[in-house]
Amino acid sequence: MKHLILGNGPAGVVAAETLRKVAPADDILMVGYEDAPPYSRMAIPYLLEENIDEAGTYLRKDPGHFERLRIRQLRGRAVALDTVKRKVLFDDGHFEHYDRLLIATGSHPVRPPIPGVDLPEVQTCWTLADARAIAALAKPGARVLQLGAGFIGCIIMEALAKRGVQLTVVEMGDRMVPRMMTPKAGGMIKRWVEDKGIRVVTSAGVERIERGSDVGSDAPLVAGLSTGDRLECDLLIVAAGVAPNVGFLDATPVHVAKGVLVNDHMETSVPGIFAAGDVAEAPDLFTGAHLVSAIQPNAADQARIAATNMARDSVHESRLNGVLAINVLDTLGLISSSFGQWWGEKAEAGGSGVEMVDEGRYRYLSLQFKDDVLVGATSIGLTQHVGALRGLIHGQVRLGDWKERLLANPLAFVDAYVARSQQPMALAR
Ligand SMILES: Cc1cc2nc3c(=O)[nH]c(=O)nc-3n(C[C@H](O)[C@H](O)[C@H](O)COP(=O)(O)OP(=O)(O)OC[C@H]3O[C@@H](n4cnc5c(N)ncnc54)[C@H](O)[C@@H]3O)c2cc1C
Structure with a gap:
């Protein structure tokens, strides 16, 4: 079976490596068009700070890595897709056929239509x-x-x-x-x-x-x-936002909203075609509405799931447990984060929330509930225990009487996490 992977960023690379594990005999071709080996955009700030050189941004440091895994690489840009004949046209005019296709083409920065925006500086x-x-x-x-x-x-x-x-x-x-x-x-x-x-x-x-x-x-x-x-x-x-790279899907039956719509198997509306990473819109953990979550860990998770299902003739099957929007930011040393429905739920739908603000010490916490479940949070300066916030939200943990305690003292979220999610697991063992 031939797997064609469009894109060689984190999603493409993790998918190719996963495929090699679950489908040892399959043919894997990974395509990207940039003038560098597969690299991480996340590392660009460190490059600009001159903490690393360009090689420091490469996703895999060993130059023989992909060859050893028998992952073939091709430089080219996909420009059109024929889902009936199962082939992709590239900018140099050549076609590649596929049995399974992964769209992992990421997104591109948007240039607002301002006069002069194309000047070289x-x-x-x-x-x-x-x-x-x-x-x-x-x-x-x-x-x-x-x-x-x-x-x-x-x-x-x-x-x-x-x-x-x-x-x-x-x-x-x-x-x-x-x-x-x-x-x-x-x-x-x-x-x-x-x-x-x-x-x-x-x-x-x-x-x-x-x-x-x-x-x-x-x-x-x-x-x-x-x-x-x-x-x-x-x-x-x-730095005015990004848009998924989906132009080559025009006039195809692959459903695209903002990004490529996928189900919880990361499969698109066309069987045998999958999508992962910044280009994909997957169902949200809480609402099921489709959501692009453009962060690198999300790209890797989705790629693993997509690749496992691409090799579906094997015994493997993998599902996405809903996307949880996660943003963790380091702005000149001030760490902030937001998770899930950080903006809150409407009161008539069972929403309530609480905010703690300490302007002097740059500390902030907002917790947002739907009934007795924490559905979103925003924090600043609380670096040590944000994993507990994420755990409560991602686990959709029922807080019971802990909800009232958190409304009175939002900083008690770590205790709530230990009491409501860790303890029952420990008892169950
Ligand atoms: C400066 C910067 C800092 C960031 N910092 C963070 C951070 O701190 N934490 C975090 O989680 N995320 C961060 N991100 C976001 C993160 O880089 C992305 O979420 C991640 O790169 C997504 O991976 P991807 O594989 O889906 O897409 P990409 O990494 O964008 O890879 C897509 C690949 O597809 C190729 N491609 C595109 N179109 C085609 C086509 N038509 N044919 C063939 N190939 C194509 C591209 O060349 C590219 O190589 C940052 C991004 C930037 C730009």
Whole structure:
């Protein structure tokens, strides 16, 4: 049987390795189009900080790794799919046939349609090629404008600060990380970042980017903000969200919403075609609604499940137990996290919640319940025990009278975890 894997990021690599384990005799071909061995985007901030070199970002450090596992590699970009003839067309005009196909093509950064967004000093921060371009321009003292303070924007801020640039961040939302953090938490992160000398402008957008020489400035770029401000910069980094790489699925029966829709076997609407990682939309743990959870551990988990099921003729079968949205952020040393339905459930649907705020010590906790189950949480500065929060939410643990105790004292969540989930397991043994 021939397995064709489109994408050689964490999802593609873990799928290929899993397939080799569960289907020792099968043919495995893994395809990617970037000019580097399979690597981890997560490592890009460390590369920008110069803590590692490019080889340090590679997912597998041994150059003979894939050959030894008999995982064939191909450089190319999939441009079309024929689900009837079971073949994929690549940008060089050649086809590859498959018996099972895995779509693990990840996503790409979105460039908002702003005049001037394609000027050479305007960069995204997604690939090794992007990192090289940023490193060339983000020199000590350089004026850097970052558009967007979401997950990726916050992650790269520390690397930029360490490069000694003068950083300004412009965010459309009314706070930092608005799609992952409550208003209080987003506000706290903003204050932390400003304390570190970074200028943050919220509720504002970049409306146009002009060449400095065209508007009488000696700066390479001048950005016009919706506030009326004009900012001179040497580099503008766009971190304004991502979109799954699904263009080659146009005109195919593979169902796509935002990403490729999959069931709990990670199989798409077309039998024999699977998807995993940032490109896939899998059912949410609580609601069953489809959700892209664009983090690396999720890509690896989904890839393992997809690969096990791709080799389904064997005895293996594997199911996803629902996606739990997890965001853990290190913003210039301030650790924040949000899990599940962190924004809360409506009161008429059994929702209730509690917030603990300690502005002085940068500590924050919000717990959100549906009936007596913790369905979401947001935390700042509580690094030691967030695993317990995750455990309570992921395990959909019934809290009973512990819910009232947590409403009175949210910091007792570790005790609640031990009492309601660990103890019964221990007793059961
Ligand atoms: C700067 C940065 C920091 C991050 N930090 C974190 C972090 O701290 N924690 C965390 O969990 N996550 C982090 N992430 C997110 C994490 O990198 C992604 O969730 C992860 O890479 C998803 O893996 P994937 O294999 O699904 O997709 P990708 O890693 O995007 O891999 C997809 C691959 O498919 C290839 N491809 C795309 N289209 C095609 C095509 N048509 N044909 C063939 N090949 C194709 C691409 O070249 C790529 O190699 C970060 C991302 C970035 C950019």
